[in-house]
Amino acid sequence: MRRWKExxxxLRHRQFRYQYAGFSISVTGNMLSLVALTVGLLEVTGSGAAAGVALGASTIPLVGFLLIGGVWADRLPRQLIMAAMDLVRGLVQFGLGAMVLTGQVNLPLLIVLQVLFGTAQAFHLPAASGLTAFTVPKEELRRANALMSVTRSLSGIAGPVVAGGLAATVGAGWALLLDGVTFLVSGLLAARIKAPAARRRAGGDLLRELADGFRLVTRTPWIWTSVTGFMCTQVAIAVFMIVGPVLALRAEGGALGWALVIAALGVGDVLGDLVLLLGYRPRHPLLVARLAELLLVPALVLVAVGAPAAVQVVMIAVAGAGMTAADSLWITTMQQHVPEDSLSKVSSYDWLSSQALRPVGYALGAAVAATGAVTAALLMMAALVALPRLLSLTFPSVRRLRALEPALAN
Structure with a gap:
């Protein structure tokens, strides 16, 4: 019985319970709003243009302010930054919900609200990534990160379903208001967390701290090779999401086959989290992470060459498990090995690598789909995923970096 509780x-630690509860509530609400915002704006305006403007208006400040958000998260109490940003995000969702419910979508106001949301995200994400190192002991970071990751994965499955149900019954506006409530609750829980204050550097200013963070990232091979790999993967996944359906519609499975592929990716995410949550403890976490990330390569190749649908589904699930497990191992490694007063700055580069090039990937995928060279494009994306991982593995600091906990497996 004890093994199932491990x-x-x-959750034995009160500060982490506050963090985990707030995270679980807000991430579920976020998954609601992903569907509710687009559906609500489409219902009111009759066009997808408003949704496109809204998503773009939030993405630009998110990318623009992430590095600054990382600096401030290392200066101020991270939990208070999270609470303040949750308040901002909650108020934004209330405003969006009110517009959708009244049927009065004011485009300039919509853009302002989404800019505020994206800016709040830019300050919240680095703070949240750096907080876990202070709410649980270092030897429990792996399980804490895996627990939050599996919650995110399950929310990604359940949230859109709930949002669709709300939109079809009481209306998408109410789903947005519910998301606003989740942010307020999350903020209250974050404010209850007691974590050590950030260490202040004498004479430090914003530009100097930005430069310090950049030097730490670029002079540490296991960090910069990881970040580079994440950027390449984001481009590859974005292209895959655009050209994958094109290939699927040419095959026998059609739209159903593509739906199964996407579902398999979600199932794989959960499986990858469970592997770490249930006790797998690699001695060399980044070595295992790089090898797990390479599982995406054969998955992309199999989709590109039109392998049988069942084979594609299985391999996509395996690739999803590898990417998710690798992500948890990477986050834990950062929290264990990056100095505490630089943790959020490094995390901001991590988040930036996951956000900045995604629009480029979507644009590239759209261009490829227009030309019809989708098979060649996916094969190139497979190479784009593989090359930075193979480069990363040439560095001893990547292969030999050890986890700061007893290890049972290699």
Missing amino acids: PLTP
């Missing part, structure tokens, strides 16, 4: 051991 995955929940991080």
